[in-house]
Amino acid sequence: MTSSLPAAVLWDMDGTLVDTEPYWYECQVALVESFGGTWTRADGDAMIGTGLWDSARVIQAHGVDLTAEEIIDRLTTGVLTLVADDVPWRPGARELLSELRREGVPTALVTMSIRRMADFMIAAIDFPAFDAVVAGDEVENSKPHPEAYLRGAALLGVDVADCVAIEDSPPGAASAVAAGAVVLGVEHAAPLSDDAGYTRATTLVGTTVDDLRRLHAAVRGSGVPSPSAG
Template sequence: MRLDSYVVTETTTTASGAEEALPAAVLWDMDGTLVDTEPYWQESQVRLVAEHGGTWSREDGDSLIGSGLWHSARVLQEHGVKLSEQEIIDRMTDDVLVSVREHLPWRPGARELLRSVRDAGIPTALVTMSIRRMADFIASAIDFDAFDVVIAGDEVEHAKPHPDPYLRAASALGVDVASCIAIEDSPTGLASALAAGATAIGVEHHAPLPTDGAFVHRRSLEGVALDDLRDILRTGRALAALPEGDA
């Protein structure tokens, strides 16, 4: 798809007379944000550790939400899994793909907002620490052309919370990351998006989010519309401009 076909010019006028633009792009996390696959990953982790004689708690699984799979694999090895990092990643990915082929649980409001963004001509990227074959499966399961760019965990030098994934997404779209909105569900993902310079929406789900971060906190994406994205972009920029510790 040609990225230069997307030129977002729609604006709204504030009380001061200034024009307020839509984001240059919307950058989406996948697991836990777009689709509720985190329980599938945790079920795979429990099985893997049990097969090697260990135990895996809900807290263990929650601690890995948003992390790169190579980091997760090393933690599983520390819990006694006697496989290589790549073998662990492939096994978990295979397990989760079996589950999502049976049932793909969308997060409330996520697909609807994504469709609104696409209908408005706003570029989008999927920015996930899942590997490419998982990301491509989820993207292909959407019944419209959802993403211009997919940034997968096996294609970045540094995983979240490093800013690299979001910087790569903005660069691939040809937009300034500071004019983008990133949507995340984990502290790790939010740290990545904010370090990159994006305005971030944190949609709390499995992992508790900080109460004092420089991001816009939402309980759900249900009912979020394009006008809300304008407001969120403005709010996010204001939070980013605050002295550290005042957000």
Template sequence: MTETISAAAGRDLPLPDAVLWDMDGTLVDTEPYWQESQVVLVAEHGGSWSREDGDSLIGSGLWHSARVLQEHGVKLSEQEIIDRMTDDVLVSIEKHLPWRPGARELLREVRDAGIKTALVTMSIRRMADHIAAAVDFDAFDVVVAGDEVEHAKPHPDPYLRAAEALGVDPSSCIAIEDSPTGLASAVAAGTTAIGVEHHAPLRTDGDFVHRATLEGVRLDDLREILSRGRLLADLPEGDA
């Protein structure tokens, strides 16, 4: 998404009705914990698991990840694989919960401004609730977890469900993601999406605002990003 719009920016622009947050890799840097669990689990069943294998699953639903692990020789059911990986990651989180730069600060500013929020993750509910409870303020109005949606990301269902639960139109929301899969979900749902590049490379010309970090991102930035997204959405097809 292009970085330039008209000069009308700043405090006169509307705030989003809601900010929808991805969790793993966006709010907290748990992706290395998931990949460590995958390496150990595949090795226990006589196989090998590369960094590229792990990167290919970033942003995917856990049931898809479980099937890929089965293809690599893990002789457990999908649910057993999901439970095992979730348990492993929870143990690692108890030792250290690594927040992504700027994420907690922006989340706090959004909440202090009275803006609705949702946590939209493909992790299962007990993992999502654990992370939400680790925030030392009332962070989320709604949690949408991977075991509660019919279709996982990149399908728009998770973000549509979050917007519906908050009682807002997706087009009035900003979604913050770190993976191509998650961004595809957010964009398809009609939100204005911010892609914060981390473990997975992101396009710089996609239908989202590309950011290297959330450090220094403030409410006025969200106003401008939302207005830019609405402006581009209103352009005739092919003019963006």
């Protein structure tokens, strides 16, 4: 008989569901340069997966004379403008999300982007995609702290240990691991590790609900991550 686990799947957004990291970088460059500063690719890469308030402090240190809230608002508006005409979905993500919905597996979006960006992306999906949302302006502690994933599981009324979390960044994967979820790390803009408590993959293309069930069973059965996928 097919396992009823995972009890839910918890999704990161930027870099996992949508390929917005290049847009964040473009907007960071434009903002810092508008204040006469320089923002490098290394600067942008260091921000991947971190909370926006943490990123805002770094941007302030590069000479941007705005409050953290103003920086976050400008960056969010810039990214939303760039994706408005064509949302850059990550390969395989919507397909897996759709299958989860057909199978009746609860889902939550767990993102460090603010709620208005999360709501925009959710509205762009042509089916009811998520049962719960946790956004970066709704938690006290950003990833890699476990709060966001613990909150996501709590909103769904499930034990986080019975969940699979899907992430693309080291801070995000660390957050989900610390929360106690089984974690599938889909490597994209930032390199992931083979020995950080999660299972590393290179794509979601072809990934099915049964694959997530097997992953959960393998990790919970052995107490260690299953071998790297894809």
